[in-house]
Amino acid sequence: MSLGPDEVKKIAHLARLAIDDKDVEGYARNLSNILDLFTQMNTIDTTGVAPMAHSQDVSQRLREDVVSEHSQRERFQKIAPQTENGLYLVPKVIE
């Protein structure tokens, strides 16, 4: 399995990662080698095996629907890149 430059660019876009054009070829090579490693998985028949997402067979805990956290907006926004009037700022989204 090998990935070409266009596929690498597409994956990078899906992952919202800007990558330099000069690096695309290197990523294509590395990612293709990793995908080659994955083909080993096809040597084993897994028909009928239930996928395992997690090592412990537990279900999601529930709790009372009560307030458990207090507002710490100022503390949290102190480390934000850009805020104004208690809001996080990003470039204009709607024209």
Added chain:
Amino acid sequence: MYHTKTLAELSRLLQKRETSSVELTRAFLDRISTHDKTLNSFITVTADQALAQAKHADAMIQRGEAGALTGLPMAHKDIFCTLDVKTSCGSKMLDNFISPYNATVVEKLAAAGMVMLGKTNMDEFAMGSSNETSFYGAVKNPWKISAVPGGSSGGSAAAVAARLAPIATGTDTGGSIRQPAALCNLTGLKPTYGRVSRYGMIAFASSLDQAGPMAQNAEDCAMMLNAISGFDERDSTSLDKPVPDYGADLNRDIKGLKIGLPKEFFGDGMAPGVREVINKAIEQYRSMGAEIIEISLPNSHLSVPVYYVVAPAECSSNLSRFDGVRFGYRCKDPQDLQDLYKRSRGEGFGAEVKRRIMIGTYALSAGYYDAYYVKAQQLRRMISDDFENAFKQVDVIMGPTAPDTAFNIGEKTSDPVAMYLSDIYTIAVNLAGLPGMSIPAGFSNNMPVGLQLIGNYFDEARLLNVAHQYQLATDWHKQIPEKFI
């Protein structure tokens, strides 16, 4: 000479009031400032906070309120959120991140009275086996400065190996506690998945990540594990099981212990020098009355590909939170929202992190999900079932922790797949969620070799017992690199 003492020995000195926490803390801070220029094992040293914590601890000792850990210095891997202290996770993305809260592990050790000396270097977002992917530069192995300390908890490993801290925390997603412990001659323990809270531990692969101690011996590991284990309602995968006293069984005789040696762990992949050391360690156990049984883990050879599907898939999802909006790095002059996301992430993450995000994104994308992700999860169950079958026959499983001793800095950076194979013996344990340890077992060409011990679920006390008995009979774990004695 406090630095040549174990955590347990320092604890006894404090309890007998032969020293104070402030004195101990100063001694280790001095060692950090003398030696860490060479090793680069710390990202942040928190001298002022440490001395304040130490004074507080001394007051607790004076009032007779001290526990076993009160006043003892330690270091945290920089993956644990620490209130009002930079928490970088080894990444440019979080270089400016001052955590607004404490991880549960941090909270628990602080409540036990431990003193945090600082935050240790690590592979970026814990993705690496050599500590070379850190934004803050490679960490050096105290046993040979040109060699890697292993990773991803390489800073913690180097710091404890050079005795810049008596003990440190680490995290282990595919071997990140055990492999650096092996490469630096330490005793490291990855607990059962769910044993230690992941709250405030920056997530890499949530179904695999687990925190644990990196220490000089099993007794010290037990002391820290006692304090960090237990249920936490803030972690949805934390398990509500009673916590035993992990120190209580250390002295139990291991006569009749059944040790399984998986034949797959003793194949061609292991360096001859490592094999020699591991075989000697197994003979030591035999002479102590253990029964050695050959077993098979027939699917374990697929651990590496399975892990490199599952872990990147989870990482691509977990790391989507780093978007340049609420915290962390933001690119300059974003043109629009898309540009802000892409450049903040493209500039904030290093190459290995980007590779793994892309692999995960690909494995989860439409058309490939069944072939990669579902297939890997099915194999994960088969790998896990192999262990279940093995533990019907044996009490613990042993083998090498890593295929070779520490490699040189730069040796494997250009070939990610070669780097991934450094974790070939440790990864299966994370996939199954079992507890595992690495203990010092000897040297090959003057470099440390680790013996891996794998236990059944929640059998940490037995692992510690088995490790401690070996450490009573051998002195490999007492060896300190010459430059740091």
